[in-house]
Amino acid sequence: MMLTRLGVGGVTAIALATAAPLRAADLPPGPGQDIVNRACTGCHDSSMFTSQRKDAAGWTDTVNAMIANGAPVPPASVPTVVAYLVQNFGAPAAAAGAAPPRSKNLPPVYVPIPWQRTPGKPIDQRTPERQDNAADFPGQYRAPYMTANVQYKTEVITNKLVRPWALQFLPSGKFLITQRMGQMVIVDNQGKITELKGIPEVAWEGGQGGLLDVALDPDFRTNHRIYFAFNEPTGPKEGVGRDGAQSRIAVGRAVLDEAGAALNDLKIIFRSKPTVSITLYPTKQGSRIVFDKAGLMYVSIGNRDSTRLQPPPWNVAQDMQTHLGKIIRITTDGQAAPGNPFIGVPDALPEIWALGTRSQEGLAFDSSGRLWETEHGPRGGDELNIISKGKNYGWPLVTHGIDYPGWMVTTATHKTGLEDPRYFWDPNIAPSGLTFYYADLFPAWKGSLFVGGLHGGLLDRLTIAGDKVVGEEPLLTELNSRIRDVRVGPEGGLYVLTDDTNMLVKVTPK
Incomplete structure (x- = not known):
């Protein structure tokens, strides 16, 4: 198992992947594979979508959100793309008594962040999303940890x-x-x-x-x-x-x-x-x-x-x-x-x-x-x-x-x-x-x-x-x-x- 960070539709979440990420060339063959290659892997590592397991309704929402954000999917091809994604990356059949799929109306789930508390050092040690990020003036980014010692x-x-x-x-x-x-x-x-x-x-x-x-x-x-x-x-x-x-x-x-x-x-x-x-x-x-x-x-x-x-x-x-x-x-x-x-x-x-x-x-x-x-x-x-x-x-x-x-x-x-x-x-x-x-x-x-x-x-x-x-x-x-x-x-x-x-x-x- 591995945890994969997702950002589809502007919401960060955690998905559980059961296999190593696929490269675009490794996507399973079938109707719709060429559109998925062109529309998805041009912007995303393929693990962003291969790690997601959704039913037809879930994939339809995702594809529509991608189209809204510029993905080159012709409207007439949406059913083909959804069918391809469901066939290859569909939600597994629910076991008897299993909890229903997580609703999109629930708050996102995040991996806990280990905030640092070292005097003089920033509290956030995570890798920046934008690798070249830097302050435009002193104090604009990653201020040092400063405690008021309040109980x-x-x-x-x-x-x-x-x-x-x-x-x-x-x-x-x-x-x-x-x-x-x-x-x-x-x-x-x-x-x-x-x-x-x-x-x-x-x-x-x-x-x-x-x-x-x-x-x-x-x-x-x-x-x-x-x-x-x-x-x-x-x-x-x-x-x-x-x-x-x-x-x-x-x-x-x-x-x-x-x-x-x-x-x-x-x-x-x-x-x-x-x-x-x-x-x-x-x-x-x-x-x-x-x-x-x-x-x-x-x-x-x-x-x-x-x-x-x-x-x-x-x-x-x-x-x-x-x-x-x-x-x-x-x-x-x-x-x-x-x-x-x-x-x-x-x-x-x-x-x-x-x-x-x-x-x-x-x-x-x-x-x-x-x-x-x-x-x-x-x-x-x-x-x-x-x-x-x-x-x-x-x-x-x-x-x-x-x-x-x-x-x-x-x-x-x-x-x-x-x-x-x-x-x-x-x-x-x-x-x-x-x-x-x-x-x-x-x-x-x-x-x-x-x-x-x-x-x-x-x-x-x-x-x-x-x-x-x-x-x-x-x-x-x-x-x-x-x-x-x-x-x-x-x-x-x-x-x-x-x-x-x-x-x-x-x-x-x-």
Whole structure:
């Protein structure tokens, strides 16, 4: 047996291979072999697909995803290619009583990462995805391990959530939590879960979309308003995707009736443009929400891009006529905020605040009012940015990552006129959730920036000096969980959500 790392359709997983990898010339003969040779082994080592064991439905999804990413498979030849793959690399017959195949809606499974804790050395000793990766300025990559020597304890408030995504603290002392598959719940300090009524229909199946971030209105104590981002189904529309179903990122506003466990006065205040196929592009959603001191709302809209053939195009984050791959700035009514940089600019959407971003699952203001953002790169190239008015963050014109099939997106990591990331990770940590710590409960952590890590099961504590990362410390690795969100509680504790072990965890001094 051997473990093989896969990256089909933008999701890294682990597959179990039962034989040595085949070379292209060694592929079994038969109808479809020539197309598989041409379409697959031109970009992948053949072990990437020969190690996968799928049924017809699974191979059909994979082939369609490859076509969307530029594989030269004529549509009329898809049945032949699928039949060839099933015949030679099909799922083995299930033994009596065997567990059903793993659903694509479940979180990915990763090999544990042995984070290093040697003073002065980087915590990540893995081989970079991009072999020539190097910092464009000191401190941009692989900061040294720097511990604050903090002793902490963890308390699992509940492990009965279902794919939780975002967390907010209610004045009552309870927790408001979104779950990706369309539920919003209130959790009390004893772990009791109450599901809210009045949630709109959510598109979630098969990717990274669903019910995502939630934020409280700055005047929540008086108006009880909340805002939340979600994938809104908008189809069907013929000719796009396997079933034509479409979705877009929308922002909803509602009044929370905590006692009645319901959302009232629901209004969709913002809808991103354009709608996109759910089947072909279910990933890279973005959808974090933060408010500035003036009460204006910043929302990250993921790029949901493709490398070839199907819309949206590879460079959609650079297209000013779409919200995809942008940070937008809007009022609480969903209108373009006054002072936005592209108001009145021809062929530019007025809500855009910044562009050239990819899959942004972390937004947080620091104490001086700077907006920081984390985003997923492709293979390698996860980024930490400071988001400024009207700036272009470069995707896909510059990147420290490579595309999933292994080809280069671009050789450039820096270009004049484009903003450099303040920090990047290669290989990925899959950053999700972002918060600065300014509370008093952990004095040694004051000023630290905390980043949730989906890949590697860590809460990454970054020591910041000015606008640079000068130290990195892996925390909460003992949870062995994908950390989806991290927030600072009213009393100064840290709280994290894990989307594979379905936990809400409280972190306090030991």
